[in-house]
Amino acid sequence: MRWSTYWIVTLAVVVVGLAMGVTLPLVSLRLDHWGYDAFAIGVMAAMPAIGILLGARLAGRLAGRLGSERCMRMMLVMAAFSIGLLTVLPNYWVWLILRLLLGGSLTIIFILGESWINQLVVDRLRGRLVAVYGSAFAVSQLCGPLILGVLGTVSDAGFWLSITLLLLGVAVLWQVDGAPQINARSASGGGVMGFVRRMPAVAWAVMLFACFEAMTLTLLPVYLIREGFAQTLALLMVSSVVVGDAVLQLPIGWLADKVQRTTLFRCCGVVLLVSSLAIPLVLHSVFIWPALVLFGASAGGLYTLSLILVGQRFRDDALVRANAHIALLWGFGCLLGPFSTGAASRWLSSHALPWLMAGMAAVFLLLALRRGAFEAVVVRDQGV
Template identity: 60%
Template sequence: MRWGTYFAVLSSVLSVGLALGVSMPLVSLRLEAWGYGAFAIGVMAAMPAIGVLLGASLASRLASILGTANLMRLCLWGGSISVGLLALLPNYWIWLALRLMLGVILTMVFILGESWINQLVTENLRGKLVALYGSCYALSQLGGPLLLGVIGTGHDFGFWVGTALLATSPLLLLGRSGAPSAEASHVSLGDLAGFCRQLPAIAWAIALFAGFEAMILTLLPVYCLQQGFTPEIALAMVSTVVVGDALLQLPIGALADKISRRRLFSGCAVALMASSLAIPLLVDTDAIWPLWVVFGASAGGLFTLSLILIGERYRDDALVRANAHVAQLWGIGCLLGPLAAGAGSQWISGQALPLLMAAGALGLVILSQRPRAFGTVQPVAA
C-alpha cells in the first residue's frame, strides 16, 4: 500500500472540492442578485453535465497517451484557468461556456483520481479508505461555503481562491506511481447502458447523488433564500448538509467492511427518502438543522457505497472504464436534477427540490430490493 501516493491523490482531488465549494455557490448567488430566476440558475448548474459526458468519453483515451498522473495535472491547471475566467468575464453566456469547460476538465480528474485510489487500497481496508476519500471530499466542499461566508459574496475573492487551489494542487502528484493503466478506448453511451443493466442499483444511486450534489451547491442556497433566510444562514445550511455527508461517511465505510453492503445501501436510500420528505415540514423549525445532517449523510453514503462496490469488482483499464461510467451517470444526474428542480421550483412548487430527491430515493428503495440489482460480478481479489 503506497500511503504517500494515496494521500497525494486524495489531496489533489480535495482541492477540486474546495475550489468548487467556494466558487459555485458564488455563481448562483451572483446570478440571483442579477435577477435571474430559478430555471436560469438551474441551467447554469446543469451545464457542467454536458462537459461531464464529454470528459468521461475521453478520459481513458487521453490517459493512455499522456499517462494518468500527467493528465490529472494538466486538467487541474486547466480548471484553474476556467475558474479565474469566471471572475474576469462576468457574463451569463460566457459563464455557461466556462462551466462546460470545467465539466470536461474536472470530470477527468475525478475519473482518474477515484480509479487511482481504488487501485491502491487493499480489500480489507477498502470500505474505510474509500469512505475517507468521500468524507474528506465532502469536508473540502464544506470548507468552500464556510470560507465564502467569511470572505463575503460581494466581490470575486471566492473565484480567486478556487483558481489558486487548482493551480497549486498538481504539484502534489509529481513523482507518484501506482496509477491504473488505461487503454486508448472510447467509452460510449452504449457501454453505459450495459453498465446500468449489470449494476442497476449502483447506477441509479450515482445519478441520484450527482443530482443531489449539483442542487445542494447551486439551488439549495436559492431555496433557503426563498424560505426567508439570509444569505449567511443559507450558506450555513448548505454547509450543514455537507457536514452530514462528511462526518458520517467514515462510520458508513467502517460498517461496509463488516456487514452486508447491500443492506447498508438500502438503509441509506430509506433515510434519504424520509429526510427529503421531512424538509418542507420542518424547514421553519430548529429541527431542520439535524435533518440537514441526515439528508447529507444518507445521500453521501449511497455514493460511497457505490464506489466501494465498484472497487471490489474491477482493476486497471476496467476500473478506469467503470469510473468513466460513473462520470457519465454523474453528468446525467447533474443535467436532469438541477433542470427539473429549477423548473419545478419556478413553475410548480417552491418545495420541488426536496420532493424531487424524495421521489428519486423512493425509486432507489424499490430498485434495491430486486434480486439482481447489484449485479452478479464476483469481487476481484486484492
C-alpha cells in the same frame, strides 16, 4: 499498498473539492444578485453536466496518450484557467461555456483520481479507505461555503482563491507516479448501458448523488434564501448538509467492512427518502438541522457504497471504464437535477428540491429491493 500515494492523490482531489465548494455557490448567488430567476440559475448549474458527459468520453483516451498523472495535472490547469475567465468576463452566455469547460476538466480529474485510489486499496480496508476519501472530499466542500460566507459574494475573492487551490493541486501531483496504466481504447466511456443493466441500483445511486451534489451547492442556497433565511444562515445550512455527508461517511465505511454492503446500501436509501420528505415539514423549526445532516449523510453514503461495490468488482482498464460509466451517469444526474428542480421551482412548488430527492430515493429503493439486484457483486460481497 502505497500509503503515501493514497494520501497524496486524496489530497489533490480534496483541493479540487474545496475549489468547487467556493465556486459553485458563488456563481449561483452572483446570478441571483443579478436578478436571474431559478430556471436560469438551474440552466447554469446544469451546464457542467454537459462537460461531464464530454469528459467521461475523453478521459480514457487522453490518459492513455498523455499518462494519467500528466493528464490530471493538465486538467487542473484547465479548470483554473476556466475559473479565471469567470472573473474577467461577467456575462451569462460566456459563463455557460466556461462552466462546460470546467465540468469536463474536473470530470477527468475525478475519473482518474477515483480509479487510482480504488485500485490502490485492499478489499478488507476498501470501505474505510474509500470513506476517508469521500469524507475528506465532503469536508473540503463544507469549507467552501463557510469560506465564501467570510469572503462574501460581491467581490471575486472566492474565484481567485479557487484558482490558487487548483494550482496547488498541480504542485501536489508532481510528487507521485504509478497511476493505473490505461489503454486509450478500452477505457473510453462506451458501453454504459451494459453497466446499467448489470448494476442498475448502483447506476441510479450515482445519478441520484449527482443530482444531490449539483443542487446542494447551487440551488439549495437559493431555495433557503427564498424561503426567508438570511444569506449567511442559508450558507451555514448548506454546510450542515455537507457536514452530514463528511462526518458520517467514516462510520458508514467502517460498517461496509463489517456487514453486508448491499444491505447497508438499501438502508441509506431509506434514510434519504425520510429526510427528504421531512425537510419542507420542519424547515422553520429546530428539527431542520438534524434533517439536513441526515439528508447529506444518506446521499453521500449511497455514492461511497457505489464506489466500494464497483471497486470490489473491477480492476485496471475495466475499473477505469467503470468509473467512466459512473461519470457519464453523473453527468446525466447533473442535467436532470438542476433542470428539473429549476423548472419545478418556477412553475410548480418552491419545495421542488427536497421533493425531487425523495422521488429519486423511492426509485432507488425499488431497484435495490428487486430480486437479484446485486448479482454482479454478490460473490465478493459475501466475503466481506
